[in-house]
Amino acid sequence: MRYRTGAIAKRLxxxxxxxxxxxxxxxxxxxxxxxxxxxxxAGDLAADEQVAEIRAELGTDKPVPQRYAAYVRELFTERSLxxxxxxxxxxxxxxxxxxxxxxxxxxxxxxxxxxxxxxLGTLSSYFRRRWPDTLSRTSxxxxxxxxxxxxxxxxxxxxxYIIGWxxxxxxxxxxxxxxxxxxxxxxxxxxxIARDWGLLKTAFHHAMLPVVxxxxxxxxxxxxxxxxxxxxALNSDQVEFARACGLSELRVVxxxxxxxxxxxxxxxxxLFAALxxxxxxxxxxxxxxxxxxxxxxxxxxxxVPAIQGFILVVGLLTLxxxxxxxxxxxxxxxxVSYE
Amino acid sequence: xxxxxxxxxxxxxxxxxxxxxxGRAGRALRAxxxxxxxxxxxxxxxxxxxxxxxxxxxxxxxHDPIQPNPESTLQSPDGEFWFGTDRFGFDVFSRVFASAxxxxxxxLAGTLLSIAVGIPLGLAASNKSRWSERIMRGxxxxxxxxxxxxxxxxxxxxxxxxxxxxxxxxxxxxxxFIRLVRSEALVLRESRFIEAATAIGASRxxxxxxxxxxxxxxIVLAQASLAAAHAIIVIAGLSFxxxxxxxxxxxxxxMIRVGSQNIATGQWWVSFFPGAMVFVTIVAFxxxxxxxxxxxxxxxx
Amino acid sequence: MTAAAAPATASLLEVSDLRVQFRSRRRTVHAVNGxxxxxxxGETVGLVGETGCGKSATVRAIxxxxxxxxxxxxxxxxLEGTDLVGLQPRQLRQIRGARIGFVPxxxxxxxxxxxxxxxxxxxxxxxxxxxxxxxxxxxxxxxxDAVGIADPERVLRGYAHELSGGMAQRVVxxxxxxxxxxxxxxxxxxxxxxxxxQRQILDLIRDLAETEGRSxxxxxxxxxxxxxxxxxxxxxxxxxVVEAGPVRRVLTDPAHPYTEALLxxxxxxxxxxxxxxxxxxxxxxxxxGCFYYDRCQYRSDPRCATEAxxxxxxxxxxxxxxxxxxxxxxxxxxxxxxxxxxxxxSAPGDM
Numbered sequence: 001m002r003y004r005t006g007a008i009a010k011r012l013x014x015x016x017x018x019x020x021x022x023x024x025x026x027x028x029x030x031x032x033x034x035x036x037x038x039x040x041x042a043g044d045l046a047a048d049e050q051v052a053e054i055r056a057e058l059g060t061d062k063p064v065p066q067r068y069a070a071y072v073r074e075l076f077t078e079r080s081l082x083x084x085x086x087x088x089x090x091x092x093x094x095x096x097x098x099x100x101x102x103x104x105x106x107x108x109x110x111x112x113x114x115x116x117x118x119x120l121g122t123l124s125s126y127f128r129r130r131w132p133d134t135l136s137r138t139s140x141x142x143x144x145x146x147x148x149x150x151x152x153x154x155x156x157x158x159x160x161y162i163i164g165w166x167x168x169x170x171x172x173x174x175x176x177x178x179x180x181x182x183x184x185x186x187x188x189x190x191x192x193i194a195r196d197w198g199l200l201k202t203a204f205h206h207a208m209l210p211v212v213x214x215x216x217x218x219x220x221x222x223x224x225x226x227x228x229x230x231x232x233a234l235n236s237d238q239v240e241f242a243r244a245c246g247l248s249e250l251r252v253v254x255x256x257x258x259x260x261x262x263x264x265x266x267x268x269x270x271l272f273a274a275l276x277x278x279x280x281x282x283x284x285x286x287x288x289x290x291x292x293x294x295x296x297x298x299x300x301x302x303x304v305p306a307i308q309g310f311i312l313v314v315g316l317l318t319l320x321x322x323x324x325x326x327x328x329x330x331x332x333x334x335x336v337s338y339e
Numbered sequence: 340x341x342x343x344x345x346x347x348x349x350x351x352x353x354x355x356x357x358x359x360x361x362g363r364a365g366r367a368l369r370a371x372x373x374x375x376x377x378x379x380x381x382x383x384x385x386x387x388x389x390x391x392x393x394x395x396x397x398x399x400x401x402h403d404p405i406q407p408n409p410e411s412t413l414q415s416p417d418g419e420f421w422f423g424t425d426r427f428g429f430d431v432f433s434r435v436f437a438s439a440x441x442x443x444x445x446x447l448a449g450t451l452l453s454i455a456v457g458i459p460l461g462l463a464a465s466n467k468s469r470w471s472e473r474i475m476r477g478x479x480x481x482x483x484x485x486x487x488x489x490x491x492x493x494x495x496x497x498x499x500x501x502x503x504x505x506x507x508x509x510x511x512x513x514x515x516f517i518r519l520v521r522s523e524a525l526v527l528r529e530s531r532f533i534e535a536a537t538a539i540g541a542s543r544x545x546x547x548x549x550x551x552x553x554x555x556x557x558i559v560l561a562q563a564s565l566a567a568a569h570a571i572i573v574i575a576g577l578s579f580x581x582x583x584x585x586x587x588x589x590x591x592x593x594m595i596r597v598g599s600q601n602i603a604t605g606q607w608w609v610s611f612f613p614g615a616m617v618f619v620t621i622v623a624f625x626x627x628x629x630x631x632x633x634x635x636x637x638x639x640x
Numbered sequence: 641m642t643a644a645a646a647p648a649t650a651s652l653l654e655v656s657d658l659r660v661q662f663r664s665r666r667r668t669v670h671a672v673n674g675x676x677x678x679x680x681x682g683e684t685v686g687l688v689g690e691t692g693c694g695k696s697a698t699v700r701a702i703x704x705x706x707x708x709x710x711x712x713x714x715x716x717x718x719l720e721g722t723d724l725v726g727l728q729p730r731q732l733r734q735i736r737g738a739r740i741g742f743v744p745x746x747x748x749x750x751x752x753x754x755x756x757x758x759x760x761x762x763x764x765x766x767x768x769x770x771x772x773x774x775x776x777x778x779x780x781x782x783x784x785d786a787v788g789i790a791d792p793e794r795v796l797r798g799y800a801h802e803l804s805g806g807m808a809q810r811v812v813x814x815x816x817x818x819x820x821x822x823x824x825x826x827x828x829x830x831x832x833x834x835x836x837x838q839r840q841i842l843d844l845i846r847d848l849a850e851t852e853g854r855s856x857x858x859x860x861x862x863x864x865x866x867x868x869x870x871x872x873x874x875x876x877x878x879x880x881v882v883e884a885g886p887v888r889r890v891l892t893d894p895a896h897p898y899t900e901a902l903l904x905x906x907x908x909x910x911x912x913x914x915x916x917x918x919x920x921x922x923x924x925x926x927x928x929g930c931f932y933y934d935r936c937q938y939r940s941d942p943r944c945a946t947e948a949x950x951x952x953x954x955x956x957x958x959x960x961x962x963x964x965x966x967x968x969x970x971x972x973x974x975x976x977x978x979x980x981x982x983x984x985x986s987a988p989g990d991m
Binding site: 022025037040156273281299307314315 | 488492498
C-alpha cells in the first residue's frame with residue numbers, strides 16, 4: 001500500500017508539468033505551424049488592410065513569445081480560453097454547452113463497443129478455430145475496415161431509408177420536438193429528469209444509429225484485446241487448476257476474464273479520451289451537435305481561438321482520463337504496485 | 340585472429356536461424372518475398388493494392404472523372420454510368436478509380452515519411468539512457484492526444500495542400516514507428532549476433548545500421564501496412580469533412596461526402612462505391628500486414 | 641493387460657489400455673500408447689519418466705483435462721468402477737476436485753492472481769454445492785491449518801502474489817484437498833521450489849494422504865522421490881508403462897533396460913554417471929518393435945525389432961515390457977555412455 005500511495009503522489013506531482021506541456025502544444029499548434037490563418041480567413045480577394053485587421057484581432061501580428069505569454073496569462077488570471085472569432089462568444093461557454101452531448105454519445109458508443117467486442121473476443125478465444133471464432137474474426141475484419149463515417153451512412157441507408165427503424169439523422173431529437181429543460185445538458189439525462197418518457201424514447205431512437213456506428217467501429221479493439229488475453233488465460237495453469245478443482249465452465253471463463261480486465265479497462269480509458277475528438281465525424285454525419293461537430297466547424301471556418309481551445313480542453317481531458325485510468329488499474333489489479 | 344574467428348563462429352547462430360545481416364537488407368527482403376509468395380493472403384492483398392493503384396493511373400475510364408455531365412445528375416447505375424452519377428453529374432465509376440491517383444500515393448507517401456523519420460529516431464532512442472526514457476514519456480503524452488483530430492486541425496490550419504496532408508499523416512504515424520523500432524532494437528541489441536558483431540569491433544553506428552536496422556525491416560513493413568490503412572482512413576475522413584482534398588479533384592472521401600447528402604433519400608450509389616473501395620483497400624493493406632507478420636514468424640498463434 | 645501393475649488391495653483407480661493422441665492437420669503425436677495400471681485404496685504410486693514420455697498426458701487424461709487437440713482415442717479410466725472417459729463434462733466436473741484432487745506443478749500459476757484466496761476456496765466449495773455460508777470460512781481455515789500455514793486468517797485475506805513458493809504450494813494443496821478427495825494426483829508438485837521446501841511439501845502431501853487413507857498418484861522425474869515416498873512405481877517411456885512393481889524391487893533389481901538407465905543416471909558417490917544413449921522416438925510414427933530398441937544395450941532377441949513387448953510378470957508383482965529373460969549378470973557396460981535422461985533440469989513444459 002505504501003508503494004502505491006507514493007506512486008500516485010508522484011503522478012499527481014507530474015500533472016502540473018503535463019498541463020503545461022498540453023498548453024504549450026495547443027498554443028504551438030496554432031502559432032508555430034506554417035501558414036497564416038488570417039490570409040485563409042480573409043480569402044484571396046481581401047485587401048492588405050483587411051488581412052492586417054484580422055491579424056490584429058487574432059493577435060497574430062505580435063511576436064510569438066509575447067503571444068504565448070498573453071495566452072498563458074489569460075488562461076490563468078482570467079480563466080478564459082478566449083472568444084470565438086466568429087460568434088464572439090467565450091470558447092469556454094461554447095465547449096461546456098456541447099460537452100454533455102458528446103459525453104453521452106461517447107459513453108453509450110463505448111459501452112456498446114465494449115459489450116459487443118468483449119463478446120466477440122470471448123467467443124473467439126473459447127471456441128478457438130471453430131465457427132464462432134470464424135464469425136467473430138469476420139466481424140472484426142469488416143468493422144475495422146469500414147471508416148466510421150461510411151459505416152454511419154450505410155446504417156442510415158439500410159436502417160432509416162430501407163427498413164425504417166431509425167429516425168432521420170437530424171440530431172438528438174426530432175426537428176419539431178421541444179428539447180427538455182436544460183439541467184445537465186445531456187438530452188437523455190434531461191428527459192429522464194423531466195420524466196418526459198415520450199421524449200426519452202425519441203432521444204434513444206435518435207441515438208441508436210450513431211451509437212451503433214461507434215460501437216461497431218471500435219468493437220474491433222476490444223475483440224482483439226479480449227481474444228488475445230483470454231486465449232492466453234484460458235490456456236494458463238490457473239485455468240487448468242480451476243477446472244481441476246471442478247469449477248463450472250462459466251466460472252472458469254470468469255477467472256480467465258479477470259486477467260483480461262486490466263487491458264480492457266485500459267483500452268476503454270484510451271478510447272474514451274480519443275473519442276472526444278474522434279467521434280467528430282460521426283457527430284457530423286448524424287448532426288449530433290456535440291463538441292466534435294463544433295470543432296470541425298471551427299476548423300472549416302478557421303476559427304483559430306476555438307481550435308486552440310478545443311485542442312487544449314481535449315488534451316487536458318485526456319490527461320485526466322489517463323490519471324483516472326492509472327488509479328483504476330491499481331485498484332483492479334492487486335499485483336500492480338509501481339515500486 | 341583465427342581463434343577469434345572460431346569463437347565468433349560458435350557465437351553466431353546456425354545458418355537456418357541466422358538473421359539478415361549487414362547491408363544486405365535486400366536479402367532479407369528477398370526472403371520475405373519468397374515467403375510472401377507462399378502466403379496467399381499477403382499475395383492477394385498486395386496484388387489488390389497494386390491493381391487499384393495501376394487502375395487509377397492507366398485504366399481507360401468511360402468518362403472524364405473531373406468533368407461533370409450536367410444533363411445526367413443523380414442517375415442510378417446503368418449501362419452508360421456503371422456506378423451511376425452524383426448530383427453534379429460526375430460519373431461515379433470513373434471517379435472511384437481516378438481517386439486512387441491521389442488517395443493511395445498520399446497514404447503511401449505519408450507512411451514512407453513517417454518511416455523515414457521514425458526509424459532513425461527509434462534507433463537513437465534505443466539505448467537505455469535517461470534521455471531516451473524521457474523522450475518516450477514525451478511520446479506517450481503526444482500519443483495520448485486524439486491524433487485524428489490533431490491531424491484535422493493541422494491540415495485546417497496550414498491549408499489543405501498535398502504536402503500538408505502528407506505531413507499530417509506522417510505526424511500521426513511517426514510515434515508508432517519510433518516505438519516499434521525502439522522496442523525491436525532493444526531486444527535485438529541483447530541478442531548474440533549483435534554481441535558478436537560488437538565483439539569483433541564494429542562501431543556502434545555500424546552495428547545499428549548494418550545489423551540492427553535490417554532485422555527490424557520485417558516488422559516495420561507489417562506496421563507500415565497498418566499505417567497505410569490508417570492513412571487511407573485519415574485521408575478519407577479529412578476529405579469527407581471538407582478539410583482535405585476538395586472537389587472537383589477525385590478522392591474517395593470527397594465522393595462519400597457528396598453522396599452523404601443523398602443517402603437518406605435513397606441514392607446509395609454515390610457514397611457506396613467509393614466507400615466500398617476504401618473498404619477493399621483497407622482490407623488489402625490489413626491482409627498484407629497480417630501476411631508479413633505471419634511470414635516473419637511474429638503471428639500470435 | 642489389466643492384470644498388469646495391479647495393486648495389492650482393491651483398486652480405487654483403474655486405467656486400462658489408455659491411448660492419447662494429439663492430432664493436428666499435419667501430424668499426429670501418439671502421446672500415450674496403451675497404458676494400464678491401477679491404484680489401490682490408500683496406496684501411493686509413483687509415475688516416473690523423462691520429459692515427453694507421456695506422464696502429463698496420462699494425468700490429464702485421467703482428470704479429463706487434455707488440452708486441445710489432445711484426445712483419448714481408446715481405453716478406460718475407472719474411478720471406483722465408473723469409466724471417466726465417456727462421461728459428460730458436467731459429471732466429470734463434479735468428480736474433479738471432489739473425488740480427484742489435482743496438485744499441479746507451478747503453484748503461482750495455479751492460483752488466480754486477482755482473487756483473494758478466500759474467494760478461491762469459496763468458489764471451489766460452492767462449485768460442489770458443499771458448505772453453508774458460515775462453514776466455508778472455517779473449513780478453509782482448518783484446511784490451511786492442516787497444510788501447515790501459520791497464519792491462515794491472513795492468507796485467506798491476501799492474494800497469491802503475497803505468498804512464498806512453498807506457501808503458495810501449500811495453499812494449492814489445501815484447495816485440492818478441501819473436499820476430501822479419495823484420490824490425489826500430484827503432477828511434479830515440487831518443480832521450481834527450493835530443495836529444502838521440496839521435501840517439506842512432499843512430506844506434507846504424504847502425511848495428508850496417509851492420515852486420511854487417500855490414494856495418490858505422484859508424477860515425478862526424480863527416482864529419489866519415488867524411492868522415498870511411493871510404495872509402487874510405474875516407469876513410463878514413449879507413452880507406455882515399461883516397468884511396474886513395488887518400489888524396492890524395481891529400484892534394486894530393474895528388469896527393463898530403460899529403468900536401469902534411469903537409475904544409472906542418478907548420481908551416486910564414487911560412481912560414474914551413466915545414462916541411456918540415443919533419443920526418444922518422436923511418437924509421430926510408432927516403431928513396429930520395442931520402442932526402446934534404438935537405445936537398448938541388450939537388443940538380442942530377434943523379436944525386439946519387430947514385435948512390441950507387452951508387460952509380463954518378471955517377479956512377484958513385478959512387471960516389465962521386455963522380450964529377453966533377464967538372466968544372470970546383465971549390467972550396463974560401464975563408461976559407454978554419458979548422456980543421462982536429462983529430465984532433472986527440464987522446464988515444466990512437459991506435454
